[in-house]
Amino acid sequence: MVRKLFLTLAAAASALAISGAAWADITVLVPSGSEGDGLRAAAADYAKLKGTKVETVQAPYANVFEQGANAGATKSGVFDIVLMDDPWIPFFAENGHLEDLTPYFKKAGLEGPDNDFLSKSLAICRNPYNSGPYVCLPYVGNAQMFFYDAAKYKEAGVEAPKTWDDVLKASKALTEGGGGRY
Structure with a gap:
């Protein structure tokens, strides 16, 4: 975990470094609220681990893009890491x-x-997409999952879906079979 935290913060700092700020003073831009809570905690852990000062700047979600883009366009160096969507x-x-x-x-x-x-989270971190060098690392991967009750499917004689068309077909069959509304 420590290696991953270090690598993630080190790589993110260099990848999203809109400046060449020294490691002794890292400034991280994060969204206010729950989206930035995890990174603020990780930054505090990293600061303790490395004995460095890490400053987290919080902004509303909508303003993080604008502030990061302005810093990048002007090469201001105000942020070393930006938690971006x-x-x-x-x-x-x-x-x-x-x-x-x-x-x-x-x-x-x-x-x-x-x-x-x-793999899909890493693909977006490459420029060009999925083929170029890594320019950032995922912090929170958006993984979509689909859960179903295998017993209900078996009971209704419906196969577990493999595509979204199958989900619709299975849902209709389960609903029409009186198993509730799906």
Whole structure:
């Protein structure tokens, strides 16, 4: 966990470093509220672990993009790390606001991120998408999952869905079979 935390913060700082700020003073821009809570806690742990000062700047979600984009466009160096939403990454990457992480992985003796990240979460972290070098790392991966009650499916004689069309078909069959509304 410590290695991952260090690698994530180190890589994110360099990837999202909109400046070359020294490691002794890291400034992190995070959304206010629950979205930034985890990163604020991780930053505090990192600061204790490394004996460095980490400042977290909080802003409403809608303002984080604007502040990060302005800092990137002006190369102001005001933020070292920006907690950004997945859809923002192409904008930041294509406008040259994110740094190639390859040298940081090599320095750490790694080929790239740990293999326990979801592949789709890592794909967006590459510029160009899924083929170029890593320019950021996932902090929270958006994994979509589908849960169902296997017993209800078996009882109704319905196969477990493999596609969204199957979900609709199974839901109709379960509803029509009197098993409730699905």
